[in-house]
Amino acid sequence: MEHREEDSAYRESDLVCIAKRENNPKRKYLVVNRKQGKHIPVSPGEALAMFRALAAKLEEPYRGERLLLIGFAETATAIGACLALCLHCRLMQTTREEIPGVTYLHFSESHSHATQQKLVKEDLDIVMGQTDRVIFAEDEVTTGNTILSAIDAIGRVYGKCPAFSVASLLNGMDREAETEYKKRGIRLHYLVKTEHSGYEALAEQYRGDGICRKNRGWDEPLPVRMLYPSGYLDARRLQTADVYGRACQALCRQVLAGLNPDPSRRYLVLGTEEFMFPGLLLAWEMERQGCRVRFHATTRSPIAVSSEPEYPLHVRYELCSMYEKDRPVFVYDLAPCEEAVVVCDAQEMTEEGTEGLLSALSQSGSRQVTLVRWQG
Numbered sequence: 001m002e003h004r005e006e007d008s009a010y011r012e013s014d015l016v017c018i019a020k021r022e023n024n025p026k027r028k029y030l031v032v033n034r035k036q037g038k039h040i041p042v043s044p045g046e047a048l049a050m051f052r053a054l055a056a057k058l059e060e061p062y063r064g065e066r067l068l069l070i071g072f073a074e075t076a077t078a079i080g081a082c083l084a085l086c087l088h089c090r091l092m093q094t095t096r097e098e099i100p101g102v103t104y105l106h107f108s109e110s111h112s113h114a115t116q117q118k119l120v121k122e123d124l125d126i127v128m129g130q131t132d133r134v135i136f137a138e139d140e141v142t143t144g145n146t147i148l149s150a151i152d153a154i155g156r157v158y159g160k161c162p163a164f165s166v167a168s169l170l171n172g173m174d175r176e177a178e179t180e181y182k183k184r185g186i187r188l189h190y191l192v193k194t195e196h197s198g199y200e201a202l203a204e205q206y207r208g209d210g211i212c213r214k215n216r217g218w219d220e221p222l223p224v225r226m227l228y229p230s231g232y233l234d235a236r237r238l239q240t241a242d243v244y245g246r247a248c249q250a251l252c253r254q255v256l257a258g259l260n261p262d263p264s265r266r267y268l269v270l271g272t273e274e275f276m277f278p279g280l281l282l283a284w285e286m287e288r289q290g291c292r293v294r295f296h297a298t299t300r301s302p303i304a305v306s307s308e309p310e311y312p313l314h315v316r317y318e319l320c321s322m323y324e325k326d327r328p329v330f331v332y333d334l335a336p337c338e339e340a341v342v343v344c345d346a347q348e349m350t351e352e353g354t355e356g357l358l359s360a361l362s363q364s365g366s367r368q369v370t371l372v373r374w375q376g
Contacts (some may be wrong), residue, residue, distance in 0.1 A: 009053065010191045016171065017312035020203045020304035029203035030185040030303055031140050031194070032312045033169060037280060038075050038139070039303065039332050040312055041268070041294035044283035050191070051079050054167055055086035057189045058135065062087070062165075065132040070094065072138050072146070073274040074300060076168075077235065078138035081248075081277035083167060084241035087135075090127060091244060094119055094150075095274060095321060096300075105157060108148040117150070119347065123238035124154070133163040140170040141188075142196060144177045151186070165189065166204045167194070172196045210305025213313045213363065215356035219294035222358055223368045229254035232345065235277065242303040248278045252285045255341070255372055263290035265338035268366065270357075272322055272344040273329060278374060279343035298322075298331045298357070305332065322346045322353035331357070336365025343372045 017032040017040075032039050065264045067089035071080015084091035094117045104118040134154075136147050147166055147194045148329040155161050164186045171190035173181070181188060233239055233247040261267065269283035276297050283295035298319065305316045321327035324344045340361045346353075354371070361369055 010050065012192050012194055015050075015192055016194060018199050018202045020206055020208055020306070022302040022304045025325050029199045030301070031170060031172070031199070032207065032303075032345040033139060034312070035076070036139055036169065037078070037295045038276070038297055038299060039301070041296045041333060041335060042364055044269070044280050044293065044295045046281060047078070047295065048082060048284055050169065051082035052086060053078070054169060054189070054337070055083045056085060057191075058083065058165075061187075061189075061320050062133060062135075066130060068092070068127055068131045068134045070119070070134060070136050070150075070160075072136065072234070075139045076137050076213055078271075078276040078280050079169065079272050081235060081244065083137050083298075085244045085245045087241070089241055090131070090238060091144070091235060091241045092119065092123055092238045093235050093274065093329075097236065097274065099234075099236060105153050107153040108146070117146070119150075120237055121157070124158070125237055128154075130159050130163070131162045133165060134161075135167055138166065138168040140172065140263070141190070141196075142172045144173055144181060147186075148180075149340045151184075156244060163187075167371050170194050200247045206304070206306040206308055206311050206342060208304040209307050210311075210313065212305060213315070213317050213360070215317075215319045215352070215359065222362050222366065224358065225258075225368075225370050227255055227258045227370060227372045229372065229374055230372050234376065236274070248281050250277055251374055252282045254372075255282055255343075256285060256289075259286075259339075259370060261286050261289060261291050261343065263292070265291070267293040268333070268335065268337045268340040269293060269295045270340060270342045272293070272308065272342065272346070273298055273300060277345070277346075279341075282341070282343060282372075294337075296332075298329045300327070300329055302328070302330060303332070315364075317363075319360060320350060320352040322349045322357065325352045326351040329353075330362060334360060334364035334366075337367070339370060340366040340369045341370045341372060343374065345374045347375055369372070
């Protein structure tokens with residue numbers, strides 16, 4: 001079953017910005033979603049409303065089926081968690097992190113800067129025989145090759161497989177790709193249909209003359225407080241969505257008790273790489289309390305920044321990852337705020353990553369930082 005753009009409350013112009021990829025000859029442009037909350041700061045309520053609109057397209061077609069929802073790292077992990085919560089099904093996400101003591105099912109994302117994707121095999125072993133359908137959640141599907149790679153990897157290991165579907169905010173597949181999916185019985189659901197033929201030329205016309213700031217240490221000391229909420233659950237591992245949702249709500253209650261947010265102040269809540277949904281939910285709870293809050297996340301994606309007003313990203317901070325010190329990560333268009341709340345689940349946060357992010361927040365005008373570590 002497909003859902004055409006005219007069936008949706010969203011339009012391409014509402015969601016789609018085109019940016020230039022940096023040092024990636026496989027695909028020179030990147031589709032940046034205005035409302036997703038990954039690269040561009042957004043109202044958390046707007047992001048969650050969009051995710052729920054996508055979930056609504058799945059409820060009736062799969063009523064009564066035993067579902068496994070798989071969100072793609074790193075940009076679709078929050079989408080996947082939100083869909084699973086709406087569908088009350090099982091949840092896991094792909095990952096590029098290393099989890100001790102597990103084995104992986106590997107597959108590739110050929111157009112990405114970081115091509116290797118993984119699923120925890122021990123968790124798939126548990127759930128494959130109890131699943132009628134796997135739904136892959138993505139922010140955008142263009143060729144569909146990454147999902148086919150995952151499906152083929154599952155088929156090689158498990159033989160007889162459940163049915164497969166794909167739910168994405170955007171779908172830019174051409175007729176040939178859609179025909180292949182139809183032939184294989186893979187159902188597509190999306191909010192907006194996009195046409196990619198002019199995107200590369202559009203990206204090339206931008207100057208790429210935005211501001212790039214390298215990690216350079218913590219210039220101005222910021223007041224920093226640490227919060228350590230309990231009850232950690234890792235969505236890289238198999239979870240029941242309702243249980244995971246309750247754990248995230250408990251995290252929000254603990255953090256809000258420590259923050260005591262003030263509606264007169266401006267807040268930024270920042271997720272870290274694959275770890276997005278708990279921070280997004282926290283930002284939404286703050287917004288519901290009347291706070292002025294924006295949410296986005298650090299990312300592995302190196303995207304060119306440019307000075308044109310219509311270009312989506314203007315200032316880039318290059319940092320070390322809080323998960324692995326030799327991994328470069330980026331955050332875009334940090335805005336001044338009275339308090340930045342960083343939500344991270346790195347089991348051992350790197351000193352280089354922590355100091356670099358604090359430096360970026362200081363440079364961008366944050367006055368105070370609360371660092372939330374949700375750990376096992």
